[in-house]
Amino acid sequence: MLRIEDLHLSFGGIKALQGVNFEARAGEITGVIGPNGAGKTSLFNAISGFYTPDKGKVFFEGQDITGLSPDKRAELGLARTFQNIALFRGMTVLDNIKLGGHTRLKTNVWQALRYFGAAQREELELRREIEERVIDFLEIDHIRKYPITMLPYGLQKRVELGRALAMRPKVLLLDEPVAGMNREETADMARFILDVQEQFGTTILLVEHDMHMVMDICSHIVVLNFGQQIADGTPAEVSKAPDVIEAYLGAAA
Ligand SMILES: Nc1ncnc2c1ncn2[C@@H]1O[C@H](COP(=O)(O)OP(=O)(O)OP(=O)(O)O)[C@@H](O)[C@H]1O
Incomplete structure (x- = not known):
């Protein structure tokens, strides 16, 4: 792959x-x-x-x-996540996750201006899919309207995973997904992965x-x-x- x-x-x-x-x-x-x-981060960046x-x-x-x-x-x-969370901190959880989805929308800005209806349909579909597929899946429905700054670290990492998932990736690169997490947050993240x-x-x-x-x-x-x-x-094998x-x-x- x-x-x-x-x-x-x-x-x-x-x-x-x-x-x-x-x-x-x-x-x-x-x-x-x-x-x-x-060389782990260098490998990811390459x-x-x-x-x-x-x-x-x-x-x-x-x-x-x-x-x-x-x-x-x-x-x-x-798609990838970053070692130091790279979210838009003033924006809500939902808006951050939607940004991931926008990378794969077919209509670009110019087409959107010409075919407003098509763009609107895509936007609605994206929103529905994100709500069902990402927000429910990651169990973050209760915080969807919260700005990132209000969330504890473990949840911020989960939102970052959500943004990557909204891209519907075939391959997901996770850069230290549990760094800085306590045991409970680590166990949650491992389960989500x-x-x-x-x-x-x-x-x-x-x-x-x-x-x-x-x-x-x-x-x-x-x-x-x-x-x-x-x-x-x-x-x-590797541990031996x-x-x-x-x-x-x-x-x-
Ligand atoms: N942008 C850079 N400029 C100069 N040297 C760099 C740069 N990025 C990495 N290096 C060097 O390359 C080597 C590999 O670093 P890298 O960050 O990839 O390792 P890592 O395994 O991710 O480390 P860590 O576990 O500490 O995050 C190190 O010696 C580091 O100092």
Whole structure:
């Protein structure tokens, strides 16, 4: 579904990614882990189009998307959330989520001016779908009219997931979805991620520090260390890999 081939990326002298190769298979949850500075965020930015790799390719459903802009990738069905929540803080929950849906509306601004009726119909359909498919699904109906600033952190992260889901993504990239959350919020988010995979069949790639959460919900894990891929396998396989144990013990020392 999403294939990463020999990806290299550097910042001046720092080699953030040095030959990363793996596939996020259709309908599965793949996790990317690694100590601080391992290259996880750089990998996400290269996949979503914010960084251009020095070498290597990104394939989406077999199509080489390495040269495409982030917007074009989003149109193809690649949505992401950010490590630091990127919502419009003064706007309501519903309006933030609707913004995700607008990226896939057929009528653009000029067409909307000419064919006001069609645009209005699309808008109504979008609203209904968002209400049924995203707001109910994420159990955030009671806060739909609230501005983001009034929400606790865990709910803000859920709204950000909602905005990505409103894009009806084929592949969802989650950048540290449970960072900064308490145990209850983490358990809720893990359940929602599993539900997205089960109910919508979405392919999910997530970067996360919380090892327990990654081991619990991912069927496939890629481990990075200093930009290099040191393991790629099932949770049981990677947790036993000597390179992984050494990287984590080294990081903890
Ligand atoms: N925009 C940038 N400019 C310069 N160096 C960068 C930039 N982004 C990342 N780096 C460097 O690239 C390396 C990989 O960083 P990256 O943020 O991808 O790691 P990470 O695994 O996401 O870390 P963390 O877990 O701390 O978020 C680090 O050495 C980092 O300092």
